[in-house]
Amino acid sequence: MQPPTPEFENECVPDKYPDLLVGQHFPPPPKQERSRRKQDALLQSALALFAEQGYEETSIEHIAHHAEVAVGSFYQHFESKQQILLVLMDRLLQEAATLTLEAKSADLHDIRDSIEHLVRRALQVDWAYAGAYRAWREATMRDAKLRVFQLQIEVWTAQKLLLLFQLLSHVPGARQDVDRETLAWELSLLLLRMAETPLEKPDAVVVSLTSLVYHGLFTDEGSHL
Numbered sequence: 754m755q756p757p758t759p760e761f762e763n764e765c766v767p768d769k770y771p772d773l774l775v776g777q778h779f780p781p782p783p784k785q786e787r788s789r790r791k792q793d794a795l796l797q798s799a800l801a802l803f804a805e806q807g808y809e810e811t812s813i814e815h816i817a818h819h820a821e822v823a824v825g826s827f828y829q830h831f832e833s834k835q836q837i838l839l840v841l842m843d844r845l846l847q848e849a850a851t852l853t854l855e856a857k858s859a860d861l862h863d864i865r866d867s868i869e870h871l872v873r874r875a876l877q878v879d880w881a882y883a884g885a886y887r888a889w890r891e892a893t894m895r896d897a898k899l900r901v902f903q904l905q906i907e908v909w910t911a912q913k914l915l916l917l918f919q920l921l922s923h924v925p926g927a928r929q930d931v932d933r934e935t936l937a938w939e940l941s942l943l944l945l946r947m948a949e950t951p952l953e954k955p956d957a958v959v960v961s962l963t964s965l966v967y968h969g970l971f972t973d974e975g976s977h978l
Contacts, residue, residue, distance in 0.1 A: 770850070771905040773843045777836060780829055792830045794820040796844075799837045804884030808838065808891040838892060841885040846906070848878045853913055864924060864971065869963040871917075876955055879948035886948040910941040918970060926971045936969055 783789045798819035802811040813834050817824045831837045852874055879886070893899040914937035921927055943962075952958060 773839045791822050800884040803888035808888035845882040865967050872962045873959045880951035883951050911938040
């Protein structure tokens with residue numbers, strides 16, 4: 754897959770956070786602790802059921818039953834199954850955004866270890882929301898608006914990686930002839946595709962992705978080795 758073409762300019766701004774909740778109308782936010790616990794239980798139940806049986810096979814009744822709340826309680830917090838999925842994906846993006854702050858504070862004197870740490874953290878965040886990813890993939894196949902959101906997510910993710918790669922380009926030993934934009938785009942798509950399948954022993958994947966990024970951005974010589 755290639756980076757987005759110009760016809761998506763009006764729908765997808767590279768450095769813009771994907772606002773998945775735009776236009777959504779939510780019931781009033783819970784004020785009591787008991788209600789907040791119910792809302793969280795519904796979100797966690799949806800996440801677990803989406804991971805186990807997918808989006809189409811998971812009903813609102815299933816989510817409410819799994820959360821041990823009445824079906825009517827679901828509608829006190831969410832208008833639809835799609836809305837709870839949007840909330841889960843928005844939470845995922847918020848957590849992913851914090852990785853940018855971690856990247857900015859990375860130890861530039863130990864590049865490989867810093868890259869490995871960021872790769873591991875990115876996979877941990879993704880795999881914590883594996884159910885949302887699986888449901889999202891199913892839902893986007895049937896909904897054109899969600900497909901636009903998906904493109905926004907892909908471009909935003911690639912942009913965040915590109916900013917990191919540009920920061921690393923100033924480190925001694927960095928390759929100056931690398932197409933960082935394409936590398937960022939391809940890596941972002943790879944991470945998004947891997948997000949649906951958590952691994953019990955992810956070390957091999959972390960090491961492989963670390964090597965891919967490290968050797969893609971740096972020569973085998975330099976003071977950073």
